Amino acid sequence: MHMSASINWDTLGFDAYRTRTVILSHFKDGQWSPIEKTETFSFTFDPFAQVFHYAISCFEGLKAFRQKDGRIALFRPDQNAARMARTADYLGMPCPSKEMFIKMCELCVENNLEFLAPYGHKASLYIRPLLVGMHPQMQLVPYPEAIFAVMCAPAGSYYGAHLRSCAAVIPGDFDRAAPKGSGSYKIGANYAATFRPYKYAHEQGYAELLYLNSSTREFVDEFGSSNFFGIKGNKYVTPLSDSVLPSITNLTLQQVARDFGMEVEKRPVPLEELAEFEEAGGCGTAVVITPMSHIDIKPVLAEPLVSRSFRYEPDGQVGPVCTKLYNRIVGIQFGELEDTHGWCHYWLD
Ligand code: PLP
Ligand code: COI
Numbered sequence: 197m198h199m200s201a202s203i204n205w206d207t208l209g210f211d212a213y214r215t216r217t218v219i220l221s222h223f224k225d226g227q228w229s230p231i232e233k234t235e236t237f238s239f240t241f242d243p244f245a246q247v248f249h250y251a252i253s254c255f256e257g258l259k260a261f262r263q264k265d266g267r268i269a270l271f272r273p274d275q276n277a278a279r280m281a282r283t284a285d286y287l288g289m290p291c292p293s294k295e296m297f298i299k300m301c302e303l304c305v306e307n308n309l310e311f312l313a314p315y316g317h318k319a320s321l322y323i324r325p326l327l328v329g330m331h332p333q334m335q336l337v338p339y340p341e342a343i344f345a346v347m348c349a350p351a352g353s354y355y356g357a358h359l360r361s362c363a364a365v366i367p368g369d370f371d372r373a374a375p376k377g378s379g380s381y382k383i384g385a386n387y388a389a390t391f392r393p394y395k396y397a398h399e400q401g402y403a404e405l406l407y408l409n410s411s412t413r414e415f416v417d418e419f420g421s422s423n424f425f426g427i428k429g430n431k432y433v434t435p436l437s438d439s440v441l442p443s444i445t446n447l448t449l450q451q452v453a454r455d456f457g458m459e460v461e462k463r464p465v466p467l468e469e470l471a472e473f474e475e476a477g478g479c480g481t482a483v484v485i486t487p488m489s490h491i492d493i494k495p496v497l498a499e500p501l502v503s504r505s506f507r508y509e510p511d512g513q514v515g516p517v518c519t520k521l522y523n524r525i526v527g528i529q530f531g532e533l534e535d536t537h538g539w540c541h542y543w544l545d
Contacts, residue, residue, distance in 0.1 A: 205317035208352025210482055217307035219300045219346040222330070223290040226340070231300060233307055239343065244332030246339065252329030253384040254283040257481045258444075259320040259351065260305045261540075262312050263531025268305065269540035271481075271529055273298045275444045276325065283381040284327055288338025296344075297325065302543050304346040311350045315530065318358050322351035322482070354421070354482045355403050359522050361489040361509045362403035364419065364478075366467075367393050368495035368503075371410035372417065372439070379417070379439030386441075390420040396497045404478060406491055408467060409437060416465040422480030425449065426465065426473035427517045432458050433473070435465045445479045445525070451537060452524045458517075470506040475515035484526065487518040 214237060222229045246252035256276040261269050277297035284291035292300070301323050305312065313319035325346045331339035355362050370393040373379025378386055390405060397405050405420040416435050418424050423443040425434045432453035434446055450460045470476065470491060477487040489511045493504040509515055514522075527533035528540070 203311070203313075203350055205313040205319045205350075205352070208313075208319050208350055209356060210322070210351050210354040211349065213311070213349040215308045215311045215348055215350070217304070219303045219307070221292070221296070221300070221344050223340060223342045223344070228290075228292065228296065228344070231296075231303065233303070239345070241330065242332040244334070246329030246331050246333060249334075250329070250336065251383070251385040251388070252287055252289065254280065254287060254289070254327050254382050255384065256280045256323075256325040256382060258301065258323050258325075259481055259529070260301075260312060260323060260348075261320050261529045261531070262315045263540075264315055265531055266315070267531060267542055268312065268544055269529070269531065269542055270298075270301055270305065270323070271541070272444050272448070272539050273301050273541050275447070276301075279382060279442065279444070280325060280327065283383060286378065286381045287329070287383060289327060289329060290340045290342050291327065292344050298541070300344070300346045301325065304348050306544070308348050311348065313350060317352075318526075319350060319352045320529070321348050323348045351482070354484075355486060359485070359487075359514055359519070360512050361477075361487040361514055363401060363511070364404035364406045364488050364491045365397050365400070365402040365497065366406045366408060366491060366493045367397070367497035368493065369497055370405070370407075372405075372407040372420065373410060375409070375411045375439065377439065379437075380441055382441060387420075393497055394420060402492070404486075404488070409439060414467055416467060416470065419478040422478035422483045422486070424465070425477055425479055426469070427475040427515070428473050430458050431461055432517075432521075433461045433463070433465060433469075436462045437464065443480055445481055445484070448525060448539065449479055449485070449521055452521055455536075456520065456524070473506075473508070475518050476506070476508050477518050485518055485522040487514050489513070
């Protein structure tokens with residue numbers, strides 16, 4: 197077992213750290229089993245289970261924070277519960293109720309408290325609710341059998357540093373999601389398609405992939421790990437597309453931007469508009485806000501040619517609007533700023 201004393205909270209990245217307890221329930225014969233806790237860190241599956249052959253699997257991601265006054269908060273878990281229900285429905289899977297989803301996230305935090313950083317380290321506990329199809333089968337039809345498991349890992353910064361700009365690339369020869377496909381659902385299979393392009397991108401020093409809409413490639417969809425936003429004067433602009441994941445961080449930032457008196461535009465974002473933004477970045481639970489230093493277009497990702505480059509910040513630097521948005525959202529999460537919208541979920545005394 198890992199002891200919290202051995203964790204360096206200030207250098208934590210975003211990794212599949214083995215914590216102590218996983219919270220579990222099985223859906224079988226029309227009902228969820230009583231909630232269990234396990235410390236074995238292993239599951240038993242039939243080799244014919246749906247998940248292995250047909251990728252019947254989806255997940256969520258949310259964070260717990262230890263706040264300035266010592267309280268512990270989950271950030272907007274009701275939104276994650278609703279999104280998982282939407283994804284499960286897409287996959288034809290049974291899904292826990294909102295109450296059960298939140299209860300199991302709470303239990304996961306309570307049973308892994310030593311992995312939640314003390315206040316003051318910019319670290320949190322990342323919670324991963326996972327829903328996987330268990331039924332052994334060959335037929336391509338839904339079957340109501342699943343495991344819902346909630347696990348967690350101590351998390352610091354996704355790209356290796358907090359609020360530091362990084363580079364992104366638009367791959368000319370890869371798409372993320374088909375029109376009318378699965379792009380707006382948090383299914384594991386959407387991420388499988390990004391592994392090879394991420395490898396090419398990382399080898400060339402790009403931290404992120406920015407995907408375009410796959411039917412015409414004329415509009416910005418989202419990053420492989422997060423939603424896209426651009427800043428133009430007093431406007432916060434973010435893509436409206438059927439193929440992007442409805443990000444809870446983006447939803448939150450849209451409200452934060454309005455609270456700052458900014459205009460929010462959620463609409464198709466033409467590729468050409470990348471040249472008009474003063475700042476551009478990614479937003480999501482894992483990446484929080486990550487400004488882009490530049491976004492290159494590569495007709496063939498694995499080859500050297502860059503056909504166009506959109507420049508925002510010198511490498512590593514961060515623009516004023518991204519800084520302001522970041523400070524507000526992180527300030528609310530760590531209980532340093534007033535949570536006027538009631539986003540923090542408290543359940544412990
Ligand atoms: N887009 C993708 C593809 C993601 O994987 C994520 C991460 O969850 C997001 C966007 C951001 O969503 P959220 O802010 O709800 O974490
Ligand atoms: C999250 O931000 O919660 C995610 O799931 C992103 C991850 C796929 C890198």
